[in-house]
Amino acid sequence: MSRRRLPEISKAALRDYDGSEQSAAVWRRLKSDLRAHKPREARSPWLLVSMPALAAVLFGSGVFVGARFVRPQAVPVVQAEPRAHAAPAAGAVPTKNTAEPEVASPETKVLQTHARRAARVSPSAEPRSFGSLELSPHAAPTQAPAPEWQRLVELGDFPGARSALDRQGGFDVAMSHASPSELMSLVDIARASGERGQAISALRQVLAHAEAPEAPLAAWTLGNLLDQAGDQPGAAQAFALYRRLSPTGDFAEDAAARQVDVALREGNLELVTQLVEDYARDFPHGRRLSEFRRAERALQGDQDAGPKSDVVHDEPDDESDDGHTAPSTASEPSSKPSGEAH
Amino acid sequence: MPPEAAPRLRLIPGSGASAEVVKPADPGPDDERLVARALRSDLQAFEHLYRRHSGFALNLAVRIQGSAIDAEDIVHDAFLKASERLSELREAAAFRPWLGSIVVRLVRTRLRRKNLLRSLGLASAEPIELDAIASPNADPESRVLLAQVYSLLQTLPADDRIAWTLRYVDHHRLEVVAKLVDCSLATVKRRILRAQNFLTEHFVPAFAEGES
Numbered sequence: 053m054s055r056r057r058l059p060e061i062s063k064a065a066l067r068d069y070d071g072s073e074q075s076a077a078v079w080r081r082l083k084s085d086l087r088a089h090k091p092r093e094a095r096s097p098w099l100l101v102s103m104p105a106l107a108a109v110l111f112g113s114g115v116f117v118g119a120r121f122v123r124p125q126a127v128p129v130v131q132a133e134p135r136a137h138a139a140p141a142a143g144a145v146p147t148k149n150t151a152e153p154e155v156a157s158p159e160t161k162v163l164q165t166h167a168r169r170a171a172r173v174s175p176s177a178e179p180r181s182f183g184s185l186e187l188s189p190h191a192a193p194t195q196a197p198a199p200e201w202q203r204l205v206e207l208g209d210f211p212g213a214r215s216a217l218d219r220q221g222g223f224d225v226a227m228s229h230a231s232p233s234e235l236m237s238l239v240d241i242a243r244a245s246g247e248r249g250q251a252i253s254a255l256r257q258v259l260a261h262a263e264a265p266e267a268p269l270a271a272w273t274l275g276n277l278l279d280q281a282g283d284q285p286g287a288a289q290a291f292a293l294y295r296r297l298s299p300t301g302d303f304a305e306d307a308a309a310r311q312v313d314v315a316l317r318e319g320n321l322e323l324v325t326q327l328v329e330d331y332a333r334d335f336p337h338g339r340r341l342s343e344f345r346r347a348e349r350a351l352q353g354d355q356d357a358g359p360k361s362d363v364v365h366d367e368p369d370d371e372s373d374d375g376h377t378a379p380s381t382a383s384e385p386s387s388k389p390s391g392e393a394h
Numbered sequence: 395m396p397p398e399a400a401p402r403l404r405l406i407p408g409s410g411a412s413a414e415v416v417k418p419a420d421p422g423p424d425d426e427r428l429v430a431r432a433l434r435s436d437l438q439a440f441e442h443l444y445r446r447h448s449g450f451a452l453n454l455a456v457r458i459q460g461s462a463i464d465a466e467d468i469v470h471d472a473f474l475k476a477s478e479r480l481s482e483l484r485e486a487a488a489f490r491p492w493l494g495s496i497v498v499r500l501v502r503t504r505l506r507r508k509n510l511l512r513s514l515g516l517a518s519a520e521p522i523e524l525d526a527i528a529s530p531n532a533d534p535e536s537r538v539l540l541a542q543v544y545s546l547l548q549t550l551p552a553d554d555r556i557a558w559t560l561r562y563v564d565h566h567r568l569e570v571v572a573k574l575v576d577c578s579l580a581t582v583k584r585r586i587l588r589a590q591n592f593l594t595e596h597f598v599p600a601f602a603e604g605e606s
Contacts (some may be wrong), residue, residue, distance in 0.1 A: 058597050061563055065536035067529045070449025078470050086477055140535055
């Protein structure tokens, strides 16, 4: 059999169904179905315009409601953090160690809900890379990752944090643009490395933000450090500030007692009397009330017995009558004792 | 031939021309007016449209499929869809090609479903109803030609088969074919060429020259 070109199919060879019996049968079915079916209405142009407009309005409303009423601080989100790397702060002066490779943290995944993260401000302008995970507040979803020193602080590695801090521009540079929570981390680093002066500087900077939640603790810690450094007036002012910032705080009674202690050491009878009265009023069942009464009487007896010229009160010039002034920012302890405690 | 099983050829008794009971519609009003009246729920106008174009729709369905199976259902569904969507018809005068495109779409859907079932082994190849395609007055050569062509067409993809059938069996112009299958002219040409090449390659004339 041979193959050849396909012959043409003529119309005459095909069956024509025009006017056929099948056609009539279909119409009988169709007629009843047409009565049951209603022709579809053409979509009006108004509908075509109004539907996208309605969708846009609904979307806009959702965005407005979300922006207006949703409190982002309350919702922690998982956020990526670079793997043990943070760029030096903008404007930082590079140290000799900046060329050295970064020491990677042994922890590659850090999940933390530390309250200090809430106000973190990153010093780094470098684009983030994705590495370990941490919980951070929803309020700052575009925050740059935390500096390495801060991560190490949260891991409890204070020597490592100190090294990282030195590599990334040093303590003063970090302090210059740190938030109150970061300043408290810097205080921990300074105290762990025996740099009391740096700790006091950082605490005073925290107290510049009196509304910050870290302020009362900073005042209390500052009072302790100044007391240990021998700055009695400064310590007294810091304790007084603590009581003003947190009148019912955990250390309120202790702060009042420490104020009395400082005044007693100074031998300032007038101040001791005033502070003991305040202590008795605020803490009528205070643990040290009777002790202070006795010390006050003893001080009074000493001063009554001794010559007038022996009573020398070295009161600070800038202290107000109610003792509620802010601690002095000018005095800096010259000595740097190590191993102090709160 | 492709590896698919060759379709069976079944000769079924045809219904005679005398069985036709529906007379061809009178010329009457043109399609544009009938469509306008049908849009106002005038059933008589729609019946006019049906009488005028139902033969065309049936021819399309049967010739594309190669059988009258489900052809009545296809035409029924096509007219029902047409009545539902009559308001979407932009050119009322173009009712016929618009209806044809609905028929083609329905047939294509059916063919694809059948092909899928066949590829899954859930259905067998449909027999070719030669008497449904060929005229009762067709000569034997034409009947053999139709039988062989439709056997080959069954092995082609649905789109190629439809395009070629519309062009060389129903004798529509390429532009009309493109409109009926709802694709570009270039695509239609490609499909027709593919089918034509396949048929030319595999067609074997039943009567050698000089034999008949």
